[in-house]
Amino acid sequence: MASDIVLPGQPIPLPRGPVPQLGRGIYEKDSQVRASLVGIPRFEGSSLAISRIRPQPPSPNSIVLGFVTRLSPLQALLSITVVDGVPLPPGEEFTGVIRSQDVRATEKDKVKISDCFRGGDVVRGIVISLGDARSYFVSTARNDLGVIAATSEAGVTMEPVSWQEMRCPKTGKVEKRKCAKPEGIP
Amino acid sequence: MQSAFDRRRINGPEESSPPVFATEALEIPSGNAQKTRKGRNTSDIRPIFLQPGLISQANGSAYIETERIKIACSVYGPRQSKNTVYSEKGRLNVELKFAPFSCERRRAPLRDAEDRSIAVAIQQALLSSVRLEMFPKSTIDVFLVVIEADGIEGCIASGSIAASTALADAGIDMFGLVMSCSAAVVGTEIWIDPTQEESNLADGSLVLACMPALGSVTSVWQSGRMTPSQVLTCIEACESKCTDIHSVVAQSLLDSARAATTTNA
Structure with missing residues (x-):
């Protein structure tokens, strides 16, 4: 399940239980967790994220x-x-x-x-x-x-x-x- | 006239027309005689060829071809907004250009007015799909070049699909992929994805853009004469076609993402 590439808008299947912290590339709408980037969702520590190395505009603390x-x-x-x-x-x-x-x-x-x-x-x-x-x-x-x-x-x-x-x-x-x-x- | 004139270009004559050959049978559109669709069912769309990541300089790009419509799209940014006031949200800038040879009549560069209205239609289709709150103070530039055009409605629809694919290829955060489809009312029939010739016969036409993954419509663009019931039928027909197109786009994005992961590994 976790090794599949997801597309923007695609629901991410999650195990039952509390929703994990959402990192980059993932959003929640109408209590459904969906991807907003193309990639593979992975757990980075406690948060679920789709990491993609690409140039980003600076944000506070970068x-x-x-x-x-x-x-x-x-x-x-x-x-x-x-x-x-x-x-x-x-x-x-x-x-x-x-x-x-x-x-x-x-x-x-x-x-x-x-x-x-x-x-x-x-x-x-x-x-x-x-x-x-x-x-x-x-x-x-x-x-x-x-x-x-x-x-x-x-x-x-x-x-x-x-x-x-x-x-x-x-x-x-x-x-x-x-x-x-x-x-x-x- | 002098203002919209680029001296760095080779400027052709004011008016020109393609040569008419004697052997070519002159087609005269004859009233109601031609009101059945040739070559396709009324509910069929043209086959789509889509290739993300074609332009290496851009952050993301896509090329789309649906029979005689050929559009290349490139996405740059997010980059710093120039000369604009502070904004919490990012800006989505869409520009579209017709190649001079793209239509039956030559498109004069700069003097063309149609490209801006199409760019606005594509921007409207994309705007609510992009998570602009992720890009404060930044601009995302989307540039489209129409290499060959076949109907304005088809250009808007194909352009929106290409732009959304290019945004996904660029790694811009989006709520969902935007798909778009056009329909025209010809007589009593509804023809999906009309060509230039077919939309010339039509009473009215409609372009729908939606995010099939979320089941939400991002824009509806209608012109000409249509009854409300025809509009609703068109929207329903386009929405089901958008779901079909979504699978085409999803396949091409997955293929390119897999190719990228295997080359990186």
Whole structure:
């Protein structure tokens, strides 16, 4: 039963008992559980879902990757290219905005955007709200969020030295960034 | 005239007509003499060929062919809405274009007015089937190209089926698959799925779009002169045909989904 491909609108046969939590690609109408995507319904933990890997628009709490396109004293504009690990098709990027109060968790009032990001930096962030008509609000207020790749003024990829600094391996110059904690470091 | 004129295209002459050959017998539609259907039963539809996933650049696509109607449909998105106000729900944008060679008379690009009304009819047919609340601030673009046309009603019906299949292929959340069927009243008879020639003879015509899986109608588009009882008979006949079409669409979607899972594994 569970290995059959269902089509949008097709009722999903369920064992008797309480209806499980419904995940993506499944909806309930008139107390009948139906599919809304083409695929095989499977249990993911406690919820029943039809998972399908395809580019999706960002939603609150999704982890996004993007590069900085524009800076102002109050905010940094981001071009979101990867949502939850799935790259978006070229030309279909979403715009995100990191406001100065969302850069870090502490001393929010002392944040200077120019000491945290530069144009072209690749940033990992979390979507905190759908934002306004133009952009999604993105936050980097977590240890594992922030700049993950940046080039120095000499044009070389820099390495992080602390959560606020990155160093150019060619010139040894230190530049200020809000760095993401690299994975695999205790 | 100057405004709807694309200088980047090779613009043909204002008026042109196909050559008439002497050997070709000129068909003169003669009043009531031709009121029996040729080649098909009154309740038969044209055979359908449907292939999802034909256009590789698009997120989802479908190609439909019902005898002389050939339509290609591609779905892009959901992508960020440009220059629009904040909206909790997504937008469904449907655009349809006739190829210049699709009809008996040449379709002039840009100057054509019929494509927009057909696009609206297809959008209406699809709108209530798509779960737009899943796509806040986003737009789903559906582009249809009519490669060959044979009757406006048939174009709307086939276009809706192709678009719904393409949406399913793109992985857009839907309440159900939309099927569509047309019918025309010719004299006292009701002809299902009329061709261009047949709808020229008809008094009135109707296009029904419905979701057979849910048993709900998404749109009814009627034109011409029909009595209420004829309308109801047409709707019932179309609804039963939609159930038949649904099995065709379901088969083609299942085949392509199985092919996708085997290549991925």
